[in-house]
Amino acid sequence: MNRYPLWKNLLILGVILASLVLAWPNLYSQDPSIEITAARGTEIGETSLGEVRAVLENAGAPVKGIELQEGGKLLARFANAGDQLKAQDVIENTLSKSYHTALTQSADLPGWMRALGLKPMNLGLDLRGGIHVVIDVDMDAALDQALERYIGDIRTQLRDDKIRYQTATREGGSILIKFNDAESRDAGDKVLRREFRDLQLQVSQDNNQFAIQANLPPAEQKRIKDFALEQNITTLRNRVNALGVAEPSIARQGERRIVVQLPGAQDPGRLKEILGATATLEYRLVDTEHSAAEAVAGRVPVGSKLYYERDGKPILLKRRVIVTGDQITDASSGFDSQSGTPAVFVNLDGPGARRMRDVTTENVGKPMAVVFIENRTTTELVNGKPVKTTRKVEEVISVASIREPFGRRFQTTGLDSSNEAHNTALLLRSGALAAPIQIVEERTIGPSLGQDNIDQGILSVLIGMALVVLFMGYYYRAFGMIANLVLVLNLVMIVAVLGMLGATLTMPGIAGMVLTVGMAVDANVLIFERIREELNNGSSPQASIAAGFNKAFSTIVDANVTTLIAALMLFSFGTGPVKGFAVTLSIGLITSMFTAITCSRALINRMYGGKRLKTLPV
Amino acid sequence: MRVIKLPHFNFLSQRRKAMVFSAVLMVVSLLSLAVQGLNLGLDFTGGTLIEISYKESADLGEVRAALTQGGFVNVMVQQFGTPRDVLLRIPPEGDVNDNELSQRVLKALNAAAPDQVELRRVEFVGPQVGKELADQSGLAVLFSLIGILFYVALRFEWRFSVGAVAATMHDAIVVMGVFSVFRLDFDLTVLAAVLTVIGYSLNDTIVVFDRVRENFRKMRKGAVVEIMDQSVNETMSRTIITAGTVLLVVVALYLFGGATLQGFSLALIIGVVFGTYSTIYVATAAAVVLGVSRADLLKVPKEGAGADSLP
Numbered sequence: 001m002n003r004y005p006l007w008k009n010l011l012i013l014g015v016i017l018a019s020l021v022l023a024w025p026n027l028y029s030q031d032p033s034i035e036i037t038a039a040r041g042t043e044i045g046e047t048s049l050g051e052v053r054a055v056l057e058n059a060g061a062p063v064k065g066i067e068l069q070e071g072g073k074l075l076a077r078f079a080n081a082g083d084q085l086k087a088q089d090v091i092e093n094t095l096s097k098s099y100h101t102a103l104t105q106s107a108d109l110p111g112w113m114r115a116l117g118l119k120p121m122n123l124g125l126d127l128r129g130g131i132h133v134v135i136d137v138d139m140d141a142a143l144d145q146a147l148e149r150y151i152g153d154i155r156t157q158l159r160d161d162k163i164r165y166q167t168a169t170r171e172g173g174s175i176l177i178k179f180n181d182a183e184s185r186d187a188g189d190k191v192l193r194r195e196f197r198d199l200q201l202q203v204s205q206d207n208n209q210f211a212i213q214a215n216l217p218p219a220e221q222k223r224i225k226d227f228a229l230e231q232n233i234t235t236l237r238n239r240v241n242a243l244g245v246a247e248p249s250i251a252r253q254g255e256r257r258i259v260v261q262l263p264g265a266q267d268p269g270r271l272k273e274i275l276g277a278t279a280t281l282e283y284r285l286v287d288t289e290h291s292a293a294e295a296v297a298g299r300v301p302v303g304s305k306l307y308y309e310r311d312g313k314p315i316l317l318k319r320r321v322i323v324t325g326d327q328i329t330d331a332s333s334g335f336d337s338q339s340g341t342p343a344v345f346v347n348l349d350g351p352g353a354r355r356m357r358d359v360t361t362e363n364v365g366k367p368m369a370v371v372f373i374e375n376r377t378t379t380e381l382v383n384g385k386p387v388k389t390t391r392k393v394e395e396v397i398s399v400a401s402i403r404e405p406f407g408r409r410f411q412t413t414g415l416d417s418s419n420e421a422h423n424t425a426l427l428l429r430s431g432a433l434a435a436p437i438q439i440v441e442e443r444t445i446g447p448s449l450g451q452d453n454i455d456q457g458i459l460s461v462l463i464g465m466a467l468v469v470l471f472m473g474y475y476y477r478a479f480g481m482i483a484n485l486v487l488v489l490n491l492v493m494i495v496a497v498l499g500m501l502g503a504t505l506t507m508p509g510i511a512g513m514v515l516t517v518g519m520a521v522d523a524n525v526l527i528f529e530r531i532r533e534e535l536n537n538g539s540s541p542q543a544s545i546a547a548g549f550n551k552a553f554s555t556i557v558d559a560n561v562t563t564l565i566a567a568l569m570l571f572s573f574g575t576g577p578v579k580g581f582a583v584t585l586s587i588g589l590i591t592s593m594f595t596a597i598t599c600s601r602a603l604i605n606r607m608y609g610g611k612r613l614k615t616l617p618v
Numbered sequence: 619m620r621v622i623k624l625p626h627f628n629f630l631s632q633r634r635k636a637m638v639f640s641a642v643l644m645v646v647s648l649l650s651l652a653v654q655g656l657n658l659g660l661d662f663t664g665g666t667l668i669e670i671s672y673k674e675s676a677d678l679g680e681v682r683a684a685l686t687q688g689g690f691v692n693v694m695v696q697q698f699g700t701p702r703d704v705l706l707r708i709p710p711e712g713d714v715n716d717n718e719l720s721q722r723v724l725k726a727l728n729a730a731a732p733d734q735v736e737l738r739r740v741e742f743v744g745p746q747v748g749k750e751l752a753d754q755s756g757l758a759v760l761f762s763l764i765g766i767l768f769y770v771a772l773r774f775e776w777r778f779s780v781g782a783v784a785a786t787m788h789d790a791i792v793v794m795g796v797f798s799v800f801r802l803d804f805d806l807t808v809l810a811a812v813l814t815v816i817g818y819s820l821n822d823t824i825v826v827f828d829r830v831r832e833n834f835r836k837m838r839k840g841a842v843v844e845i846m847d848q849s850v851n852e853t854m855s856r857t858i859i860t861a862g863t864v865l866l867v868v869v870a871l872y873l874f875g876g877a878t879l880q881g882f883s884l885a886l887i888i889g890v891v892f893g894t895y896s897t898i899y900v901a902t903a904a905a906v907v908l909g910v911s912r913a914d915l916l917k918v919p920k921e922g923a924g925a926d927s928l929p
Contacts (some may be wrong), residue, residue: 268721268740438744440744441744441747442720442741444739446736446738449739453876456874456875460867460870460871460874464867464870465867468863468866471862507879508807508879510875511807511879511883514868514875515814515864515886518865519860519864525856525863526860529855529859555824555829558824559821559825562769562770562817563814563818563821565762566814567813569765569813570814573761578806581807585814
């Protein structure tokens, strides 16, 4: 008795081998590295690899390895942080026009491991240093903005349909449109009902007042909020990418929050400035009747405004805006089907499309400009108090001729490269923050603290483990050593599963591992104590092994399930680091059941199963 | 080797004394929690926390002077871990999200001691976020308890369930009570520890209850209290060994895990000790007081169907 069938042994062996392979990458040291991405107008390929390598070697910054990565990135590895910083300086000084750099860390894995897609565990910000911010999106402002937009659209619509109205104003959370008489009110009601299906319209019953009240129904409110949040996430992602931080993470949290994590970043001030910038886009006609040079000299014609292009060239644009960025529903990049040149395809919402059609019909052959508007806020200390100054930056990012009238969907050509088309589409899609934001939580961890945390974490895992191993070996002898073996295996499995799930290891996560070491032996203790009891009751060694495992099983499951419930609650309610703890604890509990019950049983079966035994070393 | 022989203590005969002891613990803990509350950490209150490291031992007086110079009056300065590390705490002002405060504080400190200060960590939590987190945490504890109550009721019998949850709450309250009485910093990691204690305490209780159930089925005679005592005694060596191994690692974490995890490991140390005690004197005693009987358990269908599938 006490033998496992071959398939079971093979299965266990397979799981163990898989865990070892999955956990293996964590044994490689993390090299200081630089991630190199292409600047506007360049593309990364084999040539850039050679170029960067040559520049670095000439400057005496020895590269340990440099390789092309997916997504048009280069990764250069260095032996130490000194070389890494030196290399960044070299690249920034000599190649800054073509490339952007970001400091990062990467494991020096052998080729076959990378080919298999094996990766070490992600380290949390508390272990590698970095910035974590939580951003709150002002949803009231998002709704207000939406209402204002509707008011503008309603006015235009009524004017277009030649319906006379007194006022259209915002009253709290709704829009109030007042008319002179019942006739125009009813006409307005008809038009608005046809054109604004998203709004809830109500004709005022008050006979002295001819008015229509428009409300945002809950579904529409939710759509506006979701859109604002998604839009802000996209915008923030683009801005964060501009910061040059490797592996940034931007994620939605709940209904109105966004979490931004920047591993390795150390300057929260710069991050906040970039995140806080509010930008938008506008389409305007170019004033071709007047000269821009005269406008620069101070003679700006009425109805026009002087702008500058990105290269500093002055340009005169009409004051009247055709469409603004928040009327753009989508934008993508591609190629013009006729000329084959890079193009940006833009989609407008209904009112925007109508207006665009009207304007372009009247202005075929004339140039139109895209203006990028940004409010950059900087904070400076004046007499110990922070003073915010906001500077409005307006740049013309592209000028193109109107070839034919267009409306909802159109393309903009005249861009330098497909890369620029791509960037412009990104900008159009997400150039503006849909709603104001506020940073409500910030955690910055310096790199030295991160390293200390790793060192202390590893030290406490090792010490805790050594103590447990010594005790178990001493108290349960050979069986104790089996428990120790499966304990180590359990740690390996936790690491493997964490890597597989792409989970992030945090300091509390390490605490979870330490705790798992202590609790994982519990299952073995339960089993061994049972075996001892059975032996004391006079059962044969083989029967005692079987009874010990069988009787302890339901106890172990019950005990672990309850802890798992607590861990799941932690996971669903906790944030950031606490989630990390809950994850490692949960994984540890589950893997410990496999290692402590199945693996130790397999080992015991292998060593003692089917033999005539007088005593058991337990 | 075998250190712990099968003991024969009449644990439950001492249950009245234990009840008095537990009652005193509860009253002191709850009183302290009600009167002075928990010394809630930044995670729950909001505010700014800055950990800095000086090249040489830091003089807290000088740090304070530099801060006053810079116009920061409401800053709590304390040593953190080593003499070179300093922790600054700035409470939130009303509902204002001043996320740039930390940069100004660092500027002031750098001005006073150029090239001496290294930023280790900045944590800023807006007051609103803190409040939400506090609410959510309360819910997390509540839902864990409900979930556990439900599971135990499903697997055992309602009297055991009440006993188990009573023991668990007892431990959670004691841990929070100790943090309240000694004004220790109660942050998010300590809360995680409290929830872990809930899980651990229950784990311990269930092992004993499992044995009680088994013994009720096996031993046809004997009073309820005797069977309970017998079960506690039979599982005693396991209880001590497991509590021992967990304590080994948690103490290692307390001593070597660094200052950020000290509150966490302390909460676990307290929790493990009281979790073991409460298994015997709160969980079991509560089940006895509630009048658990053999018949209650025998109604439950045979457990551990999974165990039978093992060869």
